[in-house]
Amino acid sequence: MSAYSxxxxxxxxxxxxxxxxxxxxxxxxxxxxxEGSAWQAIGKRQSGxxxxxxxxxxxxxxxxxxxxxxxxxxxxxxxSPNQFFDWRNTKQLSRLHAxxxxxxxxxxxxxxxxxxxxxxxxxxxxxxxxKLPSPTAxxxxxSGGFHFYWIYGGVDAFxxxxxxxxxxxxxxxxxxxxxxxxxxxxxxDYGASRDPSRVLRLPGSIHGxxxxxxxxxxxxxxxxxxxLAEMLVKSSVNRERMMTQTVREMxxxxxxxxxxxxxxxxxxxxxxxxHSIKGWWFRIYTEICKAxxxxxxxxxxxxxxxxxxxxxxxxxIKENKEDALEAVLKLNAEFIGLEDGECKxxxxxxxxxxxKFKKDTVSxxxxxxxxxxxxxxxxxxxxxxPRAEIKLRQAxxxxxxxxxxxxxxxxxxTAAYEDLVKTRLTVxxxxxxxxxxxxxxxxxxxxxxxxxxxxxxxxxxxxx
Numbered sequence: 001m002s003a004y005s006x007x008x009x010x011x012x013x014x015x016x017x018x019x020x021x022x023x024x025x026x027x028x029x030x031x032x033x034x035e036g037s038a039w040q041a042i043g044k045r046q047s048g049x050x051x052x053x054x055x056x057x058x059x060x061x062x063x064x065x066x067x068x069x070x071x072x073x074x075x076x077x078x079x080s081p082n083q084f085f086d087w088r089n090t091k092q093l094s095r096l097h098a099x100x101x102x103x104x105x106x107x108x109x110x111x112x113x114x115x116x117x118x119x120x121x122x123x124x125x126x127x128x129x130x131k132l133p134s135p136t137a138x139x140x141x142x143s144g145g146f147h148f149y150w151i152y153g154g155v156d157a158f159x160x161x162x163x164x165x166x167x168x169x170x171x172x173x174x175x176x177x178x179x180x181x182x183x184x185x186x187x188x189d190y191g192a193s194r195d196p197s198r199v200l201r202l203p204g205s206i207h208g209x210x211x212x213x214x215x216x217x218x219x220x221x222x223x224x225x226x227x228l229a230e231m232l233v234k235s236s237v238n239r240e241r242m243m244t245q246t247v248r249e250m251x252x253x254x255x256x257x258x259x260x261x262x263x264x265x266x267x268x269x270x271x272x273x274x275h276s277i278k279g280w281w282f283r284i285y286t287e288i289c290k291a292x293x294x295x296x297x298x299x300x301x302x303x304x305x306x307x308x309x310x311x312x313x314x315x316x317i318k319e320n321k322e323d324a325l326e327a328v329l330k331l332n333a334e335f336i337g338l339e340d341g342e343c344k345x346x347x348x349x350x351x352x353x354x355x356k357f358k359k360d361t362v363s364x365x366x367x368x369x370x371x372x373x374x375x376x377x378x379x380x381x382x383x384x385x386p387r388a389e390i391k392l393r394q395a396x397x398x399x400x401x402x403x404x405x406x407x408x409x410x411x412x413x414t415a416a417y418e419d420l421v422k423t424r425l426t427v428x429x430x431x432x433x434x435x436x437x438x439x440x441x442x443x444x445x446x447x448x449x450x451x452x453x454x455x456x457x458x459x460x461x462x463x464x
Contacts, residue, residue: 002134004219010204013137013216016151017081017097023154024095025051027088029078029199032063032208039088046086047349054079058205067211076208078199081149082157090197091364093157096225098136099168100200101176102192103146106185110210111144119186120146123176130175133231136220139200142207145186147200152223158360160241162196164229169194171232278317283376284362285313291372292335304346305369306336309362311347312355321351410446412436417450 007013019026022043029039040052063075080088083095103123105111111119120138123146127135136151150168155161173188180186192198201207203216226242233239288310291297297306307328314324325347332343357365363374416435420427429447433440 002220004138004217007137007203007216007218010202010216013139013203013218016136016149016218016222018154019054019079022083024083024085026083027080027199028052028054028057028202030057030061030076032061032075033057034062035060041084043083046353046355048353049086049349058202061205063208065206065208065211067209072206074202074205077202077205079202080197080199082196083154084197085361088197088199090162090195091368093162093196095154096152096157096161096165096196097154098149098151099165099172099228100150100193100198101148101169101172102189102198102200103148103186104189105144106187108143108145111185115185116140116144119144119184122181122184123148123186126176126179127172130179132172132175133223133228134220136222137216137218139203140215140217141201142210142212142214150223150228152225152228155225156358157196160238160245161225164233164238164242165196166194167235167238168228168232171234281313281316284366285310285317287366287372287376288313288370289331291370292331295335296371297335297337302369303336303338304343305365307332307338307343307346308350309365309370311350312357315350315354325351409438409442410449413443413446413450 014020019042025041025043025045027039027041031038033040040057041049042051042054042057045051058074058077060073061075061077062071062073064071065075081098081100082093083097084092085094086092103119105115105119120140127148133150135148137149139147139149141147150172157165173190173193177188180188192200201214203214205214206212207214229238229242233242288306292306297303310331311324311328314327315321318324318327325344328347329340329343332338332340336343338346359377363377366372366374366377413432413436417427417432420431420435429440429443432450433443436443
């Protein structure tokens with residue numbers, strides 16, 4: 001078991017979580033905020049909404065603490081270890097930084113220093129006895145309870161990875177609960193421990209009831225997410241997903257052709273298949289329009305999401321935002337049914353910011369807000385056809401295209417020929433070529449077909 005020592009500064013612990021280096025945003029909460037919302041974010045919100053600074057939030061969370069009989073700042077401040085795109089819920093998770101176990105005292109009572117130390121010793125002994133990975137750090141919450149952290153470099157919060165995140169926590173939590181002493185004065189808070197969008201007490205802040213400072217203790221290893229998962233994940237589904245992802249990212253793939261120099265199968269490093277961003281968004285735009293025109297939007301209360309995602313898609317397809325907005329307003333009039341002013345209001349954030357959503361984010365919008373199956377986003381590459389079949393289909397397609405082109409040309413010549421017949425006694429190939437702006441040689445190819453058709457002869461009037 002690792003040796004832990006008090007963090008000299010709260011930042012010594014926060015640096016492990018990359019606080020202050022957010023690609024997206026983290027959330028803060030305090031019941032003691034008097035001006036503004038109790039929920040505020042640091043970092044960058046995808047919608048462009050305002051964020052705060054950690055220092056400013058701590059300064060604003062001021063309250064009178066009875067235990068120390070004075071007003072102080074940083075009272076009951078909570079921070080999310082993980083990051084979010086725009087709002088604090090699991091669907092909005094963008095990056096995972098840690099797993100944690102929340103240890104509560106019995107009835108959430110405030111206990112003295114001696115009992116607090118006993119709780120710590122018992123939990124660390126249980127972790128050691130079950131041969132669980134050592135926590136990277138732990139935080140004394142101020143009441144006598146603890147938050148134990150297993151911290152790693154930030155990783156993208158894909159849905160499959162969030163499932164693995166939950167299993168990691170579940171394995172640790174169950175082992176601790178199963179092995180805790182029968183007379184233990186503490187318990188595992190499963191709800192707080194298994195929620196990746198949770199906020200936990202901020203080291204350096206004040207516990208509002210006890211008046212104690214929330215202290216962090218560091219000294220354990222900082223992990224890689226994959227290594228932690230390898231140690232703890234047991235379910236066959238999650239392990240298969242881990243293996244699949246590892247093969248995709250790390251293992252070279254065998255190509256069918258043989259190497260010219262060695263005669264062995266050629267090896268090619270597995271790289272992501274490139275695709276057109278514009279084409280990808282056009283597919284999304286097409287599926288949304290298909291659902292809207294089928295009448296699906298009329299029974300959907302989330303009409304604003306139709307307009308929003310259509311605009312995001314069109315913003316990637318069109319040359320500028322004005323063209324995208326004009327197109328969305330036409331679609332709104334066609335099948336969404338919002339007032340123009342209301343529609344523009346919903347699109348305000350998207351107009352000011354060019355969103356670049358990941359596949360999982362778009363899937364969430366489609367399935368949970370628009371009721372559209374997002375399976376087309378995850379479709380696999382079709383198998384290659386045999387060479388002979390490809391040639392046969394190409395020949396067939398070429399023949400079909402040529403036949404369609406000939407028919408189109410014949411229809412054009414026929415219409416022009418009929419017009420000329422009505423205005424003159426004789427129609428020459430040169431006159432017909434001039435009428436349709438093509439070569440005489442082209443007219444000559446169709447001349448027999450044209451002259452054999454039963455056209456009405458021109459009317460001849462005798463001079464008076």
